[in-house]
Amino acid sequence: MATEADDLKFRDPEAAQELAADIERQMERIDHPVEIMHVCGSHEQVIAKFGLRSMLPSDLSVTMGPGCPVCVTNMPEVDEAVALAEAGTTVATYGDMFRVPGTVKSLADAKAEGAAVEVVYSASEAVEYAAAHPDEDVVFFATGFETTAAPTAAVLQADPPENFYVLSAHKYVPPAMEVVAEMPDTDVDAFLAAGHAATITGYGLFEEFVDEYDTPVVVGGFEPLDVLYGVRRILEFVESGTSGLDNAYPRCVSRDGNEAAMSAIDEVFALTSGEWRGIADIPDANFVLREAYAAHSARRQFDVDPVSGDGDPLTEECICGDIMAGTATPEDCALFGEECTPQNPVGACMVSDEGTCKIRHEYGGHPEL
């Protein structure tokens, strides 16, 4: 399967131009507009950073769906973390989460007012911090998809210090793809699935989805040639009028995935329904700690009583949800680049380096460059 991807040199502009020429010929034969949705902030980063959209024909759109874990973290989840920080625990979290607004304030605001908030690069760094500060209660505000849920599970299995707690806002991607595929105004022809989530889950996970929604899914990697190769593979499905599943990232992704990581996730977390910010209440897409890990559950061990407000009044106008559902672009938002900038973000899509709006603001969209 897809052995050609193994031979791709990662950053070869000439090979990229050849792939782009193939794609252009495919689109001429297909002869109608095609929309591909990817569901990963890292895909959006590579597409924007290398200017890949400017290589694609104008009737082929590659749109980012609900692929930014920071962006889909619900405001009340941020409120919980803020409340814990203000109640005197030390909240450790990933840098992207630091400035995401809750309904009242962000963790950055809480820190400026004197709360203890530490930015960490990994779950194990949060554990190290807890071990080094035994007189503090350290809460790891854990966000991200399967890729970061697995390391959170691993540190919980490895007998962490008593003063280490997890506030899980981890999310599971596949149900969100189903929700998007079922949205009535979504016009997605195919999905480019996230390669690193698939290193954990395996690509076999998507077999059911492909059957049920009759939509092609190709798992793609994160170098510019990986993306172009994945797009070309998707267009082969579109051109032949078939749905199907392919792995265009075989150097990292297998059919069954990382079984040890999956079993760790399964042992530590249960799936529950919950709100993805701006998108929908999604069934079985939120990871919560199982009862066996209650001793390390921030929600179980602390009386978390978040103050919730109405949010920034501008959030009423924010269309992050439509953007993440792929039904609107950042340019469709009246706030984009005006009231909402990376310095003063209104919606989460403008906060995270993985957010569609921030990426668009930094790199431009598909301008005539």
Place this chain on the structure above:
Amino acid sequence: MSDDARDEETVTVAHGGGTGRTRDFLEDSVVPRFGGDADGLAVGLDALDDGAVHEVGDRSVVVTTDSHVVSPLSFPGGDIGRLAVSGTVNDLAVMGATEPLSLTCSLVVEEGVSVGLLEDVLDSMQAACEAAGCAVTTGDTKVMGSGDVDGVVINTTGVGVLPQGAHVPDAGLSPGDKLVVSGPVGDHGITLLAEREGFDIEGDLTSDVAPVNDLVAAALDAGTVTAMTDPTRGGLSTALNEMARKADVGALVDETAVPVRDSVAATGELLGIDPFDVANEGTVVFGVDAATADAVVDALRATPLGAEAAVVGEAVTEHTGRVVLDTGFGRRYLSEPEGEQLPRIC
């Protein structure tokens, strides 16, 4: 701004980050308060250039100042002393004053810092002065209580003299001018970030901190330099955007032509930080009249710091005030980094 709003807004790290918020602060709060005209002022505060230029008789006098705060105080390739001299010598140089006349040294030291450490820093300043051909001629020393200042802060002010009108602003680009970079970009910022994060990375990460006045002199001798700046805080991205914005031109840059060391590129990817967005302390960006661009690059390459100098792009009439980067794949904007840089999560 109302008094309430003024009291509510606090200074953040981003105010000193050298990018958008710093510029807003300077334009809103600083420049309007100091806007007086001095006699013979050719380049003043409102230009937000690397220094001020006064016309005195048949000479131009360049003045610049910089306070240096760096963590850690010592890092691969240099320390705060070398940085304090290089930073000010370089700001003079990129205004065209390549023979610094006088340098001040104002120390603010935290109580408890060892005299030995302080003497090492002063030795390092003197060594950098010798490399730049200048001398510290006056100074000041203050000590603050333990915890009131972080280690050592050094302010240096530099004065340089050149023939009247010979200064080079950062705003002088015209369409057609070539953009030249004097050496690899990102070395200083990525080295410091890697040190600070405790990343133990194999490779040759070293700050580029060095006085560049001889390198600049070589460029000025070899061709027609229309604009110049040193891409310190905010990096190459900010420097190019400022040059384009101030001159009302666009800049078209070939990413593959910009020298970046492999170790810097790799570490930047690991940290989620673009080497184009971080500080350089021994690198210069030139706008050069196209007819003399090759001569300038050749002259730069003959200097010890300029071996990898290259033409990286040109000023264009389109995309006014913006920088368009040709990645070798497609094109996209090269924007200024915003405020402090946060690590990515996945």
